[in-house]
Amino acid sequence: MSNFKASTQEQSQLLQAQLDDGFRRLRFDQPLESDFKAYQTHLIQRRVGYVSLFSIVLLTLYACVDFLFLPDRIWEFTVMVRATMIVPVIILAYAFFKQEPKPNTIINATFLCYMMMGIGVIAIIGGSQLGGYDIPYEGLYSVILFGFFLLGLPFKLILFSTWGMWWLFGCMELLVGHTENLLPELFFLASMCAIGTVGSYLHEHTLRSGYLKHRLVKLSQQQAVADKEAKTQFLAAAGHDLRQPINAISLISDALAQTLIHSDNNPQQQVMTERLTASVDMLNRLLDSLLEYSRLEMGEVEPYWEKVPLDTLTHEVVSAMTTQLEAAHIKVHLHVATQAHVKTDPLLFERILRNLISNVIQHAKASEIHISTAINNQTITLEIKDNGCGISKEHQEAIFDQYYQVTPNRERGMGLGLSIVQQLADILNIRLSVTSQLNEGTCFLLSVDCLEQDSLEQDHQEQKLLKQNIQASSH
Structure with missing residues (x-):
């Protein structure tokens, strides 16, 4: 019990110190950082199935829109690209449901799928422009927002992926020669990336803070349970050890009372004996209450119906x-x-x-x-x-x-x-x-x-x- 208490106190001190020092760089000291990564990965893994299903539905819907409204030479290309984008999403969802991958594998696989979604949208925009059909760049907005609000990726990966998409989009526009409105487009995309970057930072900062507080609460609860068990065990042990001397005192008190009844001792001795007997009775009642209370607290009382x-x-x-x-x-x-x-x-x-x-x-x-x-x-x-x-x-x-x-x-x-x-x-x-x-x-x-x-x-x-x-x- 003492080792458990010391361990709990050390963990609490570590968590509280980390909470007081802050984590502006979004990184904890080890081994707390590894524990948080596992926790963050668990959150991502819980939403992978829903996000994958939503992605497949969204890509299928966009493919139908392309088929209905785009020229044949364009929709054949866009549908092929969207089908290529669906494949890694399906593989990702299938792999996560069939096995328990490592935390780094989950994060990296999710990040790669997200990047392929963004690259796919950029490829659709660039390919359509080469085919003589101008598709608006606003499709990247959906991809960027998708990463900010649904995936829950770490801030550093979100930072790299969103600004990487922004840079790839600018390079693609230069390569296809579509530079007429490039600066305004890059400006608006940069604004979206900046807003998402700040939002992603605040989200992870809040998540880390909540994680520390949650761990502190759990440790406090464990400590409270351990203290309660220790107190109950102490009461039971103390009550058991006290039972024999109290019974001995009770027997001696009864014998003394009987001796005084058959003797001619003074009344003062009889009064003192009565007080002794009353005190022993009170001590017995207190001990009985403590023992019964300790049994109830330890869950040792089972009813026989x-x-x-x-x-x-x-x-x-x-x-x-x-x-x-x-x-x-x-x-x-x-x-x-x-x-x-x-x-x-x-x-x-x-x-x-x-x-x-x-x-x-x-x-x-x-x-x-x-x-x-x-x-x-x-x-x-x-x-x-x-x-x-x-x-x-x-x-x-x-x-x-x-x-x-x-x-x-x-x-x-x-x-x-x-x-x-x-x-x-x-x-x-x-x-x-x-x-x-x-x-x-x-x-x-x-x-x-x-x-x-x-x-x-x-x-x-x-x-x-x-x-x-x-x-x-x-x-």
Whole structure:
């Protein structure tokens, strides 16, 4: 873990330093530059198929236009050139779909196809002029824009290809003797190339900046996950190591209390023993919460689904907590429907109920708890309502956060009880909500899908049949 953390910190520092220093020359320090090239190549490879298809359609469309509107001697030449331009595009698309070429191969092949498109357009313009038909030079605009916005090539290749096309076009015009409007044409093409050059530079600069920030975010997320796992493992290990000495202290405290009961020691010793016992109990509760929380965080809690009668489960939990409820002078009113059955893990569901009732005992300052059910269609809602001090609205959204307490008091826990309830509810697919008002109590609602009666009867019949088979086999 320490090696991973050091490696992550080094990478983060490298990325942040590169981001702070800037990259006006559009180049990172190694090995970051190689990683970015692979990322850029991946982006190009993702669009190759669509760009190739668009190129083929566009070239075919222009060939049809040539056939319809140009003289025979001209369109025969232009169509042949356009067919020649289609061939490398098809080969490029086929090769990329059939295999995984190297990053440099992808970039270079895409660049060569783009250059052949530009050379092909220049050849069509020059050949038509030699044949006595003047085709406008604006066709190069489409090729240049095509490279700027669709291919996503590196800035240096775009710079070389676009200005190379501009230079080839000027040379071709001089060779064919078409120089009457050459300067205005070169000027407009140069303007287009300049605008595209600036746009391409800004595009790659933005892409590099986004790449650095994306890497920083991913590293931060990985570090956060690693820190969380380390914390959880530490809690689990510490809880396990503390369990034995705490159990030993608890046994000694109980033995001491029994000794004082049968002796004539002074009351002060009895008070100190009671405080010791209470402190050990509190320490045990804190340790239990930490261990359960660590198991939940590590994903070690797996539910074992059963069909459970909700009324029986609720009565068992309340009966088990009678001593604590009586000590807090809290009276419980149970109104749970006997026909309410749910498919859940009884141990985890019991833990939820225990934590919610314990929360009332420790924090609500209540004298009564009403536990009832309401069935609506196939949803059953278990309501746990007290008449205590309530929770203000600004705290209600945060009470399920870990280590959060409305009124911090470590003697009453660490603020993990309701966080554990929320996590267990998520595991059991229980919809948990709370409503509360100051000085008017708090109501927790647990909504879960109930089982249909037909399903219960079928399950009962299966259990009855299984029991009969067991009895028959025993005889």
